Amino acid sequence: MTDGKPKSQNKVGWLMALPASSLIILFLIVPFLLAFWFSFTNQRLVSPNPTEFVGWSNFSDLMGVGSLTIDPKRDAEGKPVYKANGDIQYPRMRTFTRNNPDYEHLQGMREWFSIPLSNDRKWVVLAKDALFMKALTNTLLFVAIVAPIQAGLALLLALLINQKLPGINLFRTIYFMPVVISIVVVSILWRFIYDGENGLLNAILGFLSFGLFEPVDWLGNPSTALGSIMAMSIWQGVGFHMIIWLSGLQTIPGSLYEAAALEGAKRWQVFRYVTWPGLRNTAVLIMVVITMQAFALFAQVDVMTRGGPVDSTQSLVFQSVQRGYEKQDIAGGSAIAVVLFLMVLSISLIQRYMSRDRS
Amino acid sequence: MSTVKFNAVNKTYGKVTVVPGLNLEIPEGSFTVLVGPSGCGKSTVLRMIAGLESVSSGQITIGGEDVTHKEPADRGIAMVFQSYALYPHMTVEENIGFGLTLKKTPKAEKARIVKEASEILQLDALLKRKPKDLSGGQRQRVAIGRAIVRNPKVFLFDEPLSNLDASLRGQMRVEIAELHKKIGATMVYVTHDQVEAMTMADQIVALRAGEIEQVGTPMDLYNTPANPFVAGFIGSPKMNLIEGEFAKRHGCEVYGIRAEHIDLDEQQGEWQGVLSYAENLGSDTISHVMVEGMGSLTVRSEGSVFIKPGQTVYLTPRKELVHKFSGDKRI
Numbered sequence: 001m002t003d004g005k006p007k008s009q010n011k012v013g014w015l016m017a018l019p020a021s022s023l024i025i026l027f028l029i030v031p032f033l034l035a036f037w038f039s040f041t042n043q044r045l046v047s048p049n050p051t052e053f054v055g056w057s058n059f060s061d062l063m064g065v066g067s068l069t070i071d072p073k074r075d076a077e078g079k080p081v082y083k084a085n086g087d088i089q090y091p092r093m094r095t096f097t098r099n100n101p102d103y104e105h106l107q108g109m110r111e112w113f114s115i116p117l118s119n120d121r122k123w124v125v126l127a128k129d130a131l132f133m134k135a136l137t138n139t140l141l142f143v144a145i146v147a148p149i150q151a152g153l154a155l156l157l158a159l160l161i162n163q164k165l166p167g168i169n170l171f172r173t174i175y176f177m178p179v180v181i182s183i184v185v186v187s188i189l190w191r192f193i194y195d196g197e198n199g200l201l202n203a204i205l206g207f208l209s210f211g212l213f214e215p216v217d218w219l220g221n222p223s224t225a226l227g228s229i230m231a232m233s234i235w236q237g238v239g240f241h242m243i244i245w246l247s248g249l250q251t252i253p254g255s256l257y258e259a260a261a262l263e264g265a266k267r268w269q270v271f272r273y274v275t276w277p278g279l280r281n282t283a284v285l286i287m288v289v290i291t292m293q294a295f296a297l298f299a300q301v302d303v304m305t306r307g308g309p310v311d312s313t314q315s316l317v318f319q320s321v322q323r324g325y326e327k328q329d330i331a332g333g334s335a336i337a338v339v340l341f342l343m344v345l346s347i348s349l350i351q352r353y354m355s356r357d358r359s
Numbered sequence: 360m361s362t363v364k365f366n367a368v369n370k371t372y373g374k375v376t377v378v379p380g381l382n383l384e385i386p387e388g389s390f391t392v393l394v395g396p397s398g399c400g401k402s403t404v405l406r407m408i409a410g411l412e413s414v415s416s417g418q419i420t421i422g423g424e425d426v427t428h429k430e431p432a433d434r435g436i437a438m439v440f441q442s443y444a445l446y447p448h449m450t451v452e453e454n455i456g457f458g459l460t461l462k463k464t465p466k467a468e469k470a471r472i473v474k475e476a477s478e479i480l481q482l483d484a485l486l487k488r489k490p491k492d493l494s495g496g497q498r499q500r501v502a503i504g505r506a507i508v509r510n511p512k513v514f515l516f517d518e519p520l521s522n523l524d525a526s527l528r529g530q531m532r533v534e535i536a537e538l539h540k541k542i543g544a545t546m547v548y549v550t551h552d553q554v555e556a557m558t559m560a561d562q563i564v565a566l567r568a569g570e571i572e573q574v575g576t577p578m579d580l581y582n583t584p585a586n587p588f589v590a591g592f593i594g595s596p597k598m599n600l601i602e603g604e605f606a607k608r609h610g611c612e613v614y615g616i617r618a619e620h621i622d623l624d625e626q627q628g629e630w631q632g633v634l635s636y637a638e639n640l641g642s643d644t645i646s647h648v649m650v651e652g653m654g655s656l657t658v659r660s661e662g663s664v665f666i667k668p669g670q671t672v673y674l675t676p677r678k679e680l681v682h683k684f685s686g687d688k689r690i
Contacts, residue, residue, distance in 0.1 A: 255444035264432025
């Protein structure tokens, strides 16, 4: 009997874990594995045809790129021909990408971006899936800008509210508030703030500049839309990371600061020699969390711009959802998800490696 | 010139007065121990010297110079913390030389000064280690090393040995006392352990609720305690303090006799009592004896005593070593 007891206790333990673990398996682990499987098939959301294994083709469709150096159209003297609006006239891209046996590797590609060269020539980079490439660069840009600014700002706030001042709890609450509000609600509110006609931001800028500021349609302008979403995202998430920084700050013993005061450390020296080294583990955690959150950019785009204008706010997750559900191309959406997963995984691994304990 | 003086120093937190009107002189080159039970304000006094705690009113001078409102770094002091306050990410070398790093001392000079300090403290072999790879005693020495490097006029120690085990504490007591002899700087040392106070101090300041109960050499406090508090606090085991009828008969309010000043005999003596139990320590024995009208008395006798609990014993106090107190004062 004594032998049987631990086993029966084990069984009860497993049974108790069953509801939660089955949900985790059903909604996290199975979809995760399915995404890998789908990304190698031609699975559609609803389709009468049987699913077929297609190998790497989903990935090559996403990532295929090519390049081409093109000359402008020239007249008899060799001078470039100009269009009516003054731009140089180049041969149409589709002459290369549509059924041109000399440029078979560019078949079906679209122009992604181009770099002007000397003598009016230009170097054109083409992608099989220019929309994906746009989403990819937007997402990387979003991560590269949001992660450091959000982490830095959160640290600054944490340092400010880590002081013993009267009413400091009020500020803690205020800074944390946006975190508690659903990102969808926040996005809707900020759509009003960014409104080009009678938005709050334009009104404030106009007031501060005595009416000199020309109203901008922040979300309707390709050059400001992504920046606007970044600014809002930083504001929304900064409070959460502030709390994590704060918890890190409070694990640093007060006597270390007192010892530094006795040695005559100046403010920035205290930060450099006491505070920052004491926050190392917190910093790793925050950078990993922020990077992952930033890569997952979706709700803001979905609510505020739906990827526009002119694809200027496309993001990987948004594209993945668009393809999977709106275009019913589950395989394509899964392939994007897999690419995203691998990117986040490798960045986390790099971050962990760079911040490892060297001693 | 490194005499530390307190002139009517007050410390209050809101409505609570922690240190009321303290007047104290800590002579240059002395090893002064502030001793008292937990919460008596001794650490606050030390932290006021360091400048880590503000002074509510009054004046503190070091070497004649008013430092009451000076920054901690400008007071010519160094402090060793109870928790050592070593920087976990720095090696021993970097910890000791931290103050020099802040002052941007040239590397060669810094290395020389750190080496000197580490030799005094026998830390030379550990310079490249991090605090987490050191024992408690070694960490303590690193903390002291960091203090030495500052070359201060006054060393402050805040219960530096309380995190060490008993044998290491004994060893560090000797080391710190030797360091004092070697350096000759003024040292102010806070402890709640009267053994540390007795063994290390030139001057003991006994504190209770922020007020000085007695200042003097260890032997002063042992031989002529000014009041029952000091009498009970200094000396181990604790002095027997008897109140009530018995004390009145001897013309005082509190009648005090140290455990080692009572002779124990199985046959005859002044007071008859019953042995409750005896702690046999080998070199001597602490007996707890219940005496009618006096309560439980502690008696310390040399060597081993083989008396069973419950047995009747006789006690005789040495008359010339009795302490009598009335109105909280020695008479």
